[in-house]
Structure formats: C-alpha cells, structure tokens
Amino acid sequence: MRASKEKRLGxxxxxxxxxxxxxxxxxxxxxEITPETLRSDLGDLVRMSVVEREHGYVRLVQAPQETPMAIRSGHHVQEKIAVAYAALSTVKDGQVIYVDAGSTVLLGLQALARRRDLLVATNSLPGALKLAQMNIRTLxxxxxxxxxxxxTYGNFATSVVDHIQFDVVFLGTDGFQDARGFTTVHDNELGLKxxxxxxxxxxxxxxxxxKFHDKAPFMFCTFAEADLLVTNRLxxxxxxxxDGVREILEV
Incomplete structure (x- = not known):
C-alpha cells in the first residue's frame, strides 16, 4: 500500500x-478526493473490519479491535514521528533494547542508525525487517x-523474553482515558508486555x-511502573x- 494511501486512510x-x-x-x-478514490479507500477499510457503510453513510466499527498496521502507521503520523524519534534518540551505544509492535515506536527506528553495538529485540515483523536492513543486530x-x-505473541514470545535482561523497553499503548495505567485492546498482548x-x-x-482520549480494557503497566512517557505537548x-509517571518528555 503506498504511503499516500496510508495517510489518506489514517x-x-x-x-x-x-x-x-x-x-x-x-x-x-x-x-478533497474523488468519489471513486473514496469508494476504493472505504472498500479497503471495510475489508479490514475498521468501518462499515450504510445507506450513503460511513461509520467506525464499534467493537474494540486492533486497527491494521497499515492504517495505524498513517494515523496522526506527524505527531507519532516526533515522539518516536525523541524516544529512540535516548538509546545509547551498546544497549540491549526491546521495541514493541506499536505503530508509533516503529516510525522512529531510523533514529537507531547512529548507534553502535546495539541488540534490538522485537515482536514486530515489519520492524524486524527494517532493523535488519539497517544492519542492526536484531532478535x-x-x-x-x-x-x-x-x-508475534504467545508463550514462545514470553519464554524468549524471560531469558534476556534489557536496558530499555519501548512500549506503545492503545489508550488510558480514565485508567490507572497504560492499556491495550488485546489480552494476547498483555502477558508479553x-x-x-x-x-x-x-x-x-x-x-x-x-491516546489520552482513547480507552482499552487491559492494563499492562501502571503509571508508577513507567520510568518515562514520551508524548506530544500536553x-x-x-x-x-x-500523575505517577516518573518523567514525561513532551515534543
């Protein structure tokens, strides 16, 4: 899917x-697009079960679910790029880090290109490919x-993680409105995090x-457990x- 279309879907x-x-x-x-182009875009979103059409209208599907990566990567893209680069720019040479499959984190992987002797673990399939193409040791x-x-997810993923001591893990979240911590929409992500x-x-x-205005049912990290939150101006x-997060970096 071309980048311009991803941004349009977002x-x-x-x-x-x-x-x-x-x-x-x-x-x-x-x-400011033609009806033909919009019909094609909506067709993609309907097939992904993200939106539904009814009698000349379109609306979001209400059931909680994970939005496909191609759409998430084009959603709030400028804000995501800014926070992702700021977050991953804190990585130091020689560290062992984990980058999860959140769309925001993946947009900043290029910030790691200047670092040396890194080991980066990830459960993101496109993220792993990009890291390998950058000649970064990737697990x-x-x-x-x-x-x-x-x-990826499941018992095999958690068993691998249990044998690694990380310097830093970078985690995305699906939202935390009215919550005591950071949350995800999927229970199959909860254990790994x-x-x-x-x-x-x-x-x-x-x-x-x-994400300050989004909700998800499964809390994976209390605010007190987060050492750093990297986000936009608040x-x-x-x-x-x-309140409870030890440090907030606003960009």
Whole structure:
C-alpha cells in the first residue's frame, strides 16, 4: 500500500472519530478526493473490519479491535514521528533494547542508525525487517503471528523474553482515558508486555497525544511502573491524568 494511501486512510479514521457517522459524499469533499478514490479507500477499510457503510453513510466499527498496521502507521503520523524519534534518540551505544509492535515506536527506528553495538529485540515483523536492513543486530521474538498487528505473541514470545535482561523497553499503548495505567485492546498482548516490564531496567511508554482520549480494557503497566512517557505537548490537565509517571518528555 503506498504511503499516500496510508495517510489518506489514517485521515479518514481521524474524521470519523470526530464525526462518528458521516455522509460518503461529504467525506469525499472534506478529503478533497474523488468519489471513486473514496469508494476504493472505504472498500479497503471495510475489508479490514475498521468501518462499515450504510445507506450513503460511513461509520467506525464499534467493537474494540486492533486497527491494521497499515492504517495505524498513517494515523496522526506527524505527531507519532516526533515522539518516536525523541524516544529512540535516548538509546545509547551498546544497549540491549526491546521495541514493541506499536505503530508509533516503529516510525522512529531510523533514529537507531547512529548507534553502535546495539541488540534490538522485537515482536514486530515489519520492524524486524527494517532493523535488519539497517544492519542492526536484531532478535525476532517468536510465537504465533497475528495479522492485523503484524506481530508475534504467545508463550514462545514470553519464554524468549524471560531469558534476556534489557536496558530499555519501548512500549506503545492503545489508550488510558480514565485508567490507572497504560492499556491495550488485546489480552494476547498483555502477558508479553508484563514479562518485558519484569526483565528491564527502564520502561519507556511512547504515544501520541490522542491516546489520552482513547480507552482499552487491559492494563499492562501502571503509571508508577513507567520510568518515562514520551508524548506530544500536553495541557496541565493531561499531565495530571498521568500523575505517577516518573518523567514525561513532551515534543
């Protein structure tokens, strides 16, 4: 899928999050694209079970689920790039780190190109490929492959993690509105993240500001367990919502 289309699909989701339900014709006008192009884009989103169409309208599917990686990577892309680069720029030469399959973290992998003697573990399939192409020593955490998130999970993944002592783990989150910590929409991600937190010296949570207004059912990390939160510029109220995090880096 071309980058321009990914960004367009991400923009469609942003609009539907705001409007909840919208006429297809009005959506095409706002995006400044032809109805034919929008029909093609909506067809992709329907096949991914992200949106649904009804009588000239389109709306988000309401059931909690993981948005496919191709869409997440184009969602709030500028904000994600900024926080991802800031987070991964804190890595030092010679460290052993873990980068999870969150779309935000993966956008900053290029920041690791300047570092030497790294070992990077990940459960992200596209992330592992990119790291290998950058000639960085890369350990792919095995397990069951999960298609929408393009990642691995399960007992095999956690057993590998349990044999590694990490300097830093970088974790994404699906949201934490009205929560006591950082959450994910999938229980099959919960165990792996908990094992990572137990095996590291430092926990870094990376997310764009939109996650302050999203909810997910499974908490993998309390605010107190996070050593650093890297996110966009916050309001005072938003800072108070994550009270307990030891340090916040705003970019």
């Amino acid at each position: 923009r469609i989701l942003e609009i539907l999050e705001r409007e909840e339900k919208m006429r297809v014709r009005e959506l095409a006008d706002e995006l 792919v955490v095995g397990g069951m492959a999960y298609n929408p998130g393009e990642r 908990r094992h990572l937190i137990a095996q590291t010296e430092k926990v870094v949570v990376v997310c764009d500001r939109s 309001t005072e109220q938003e800072r108070n919502e994550v």
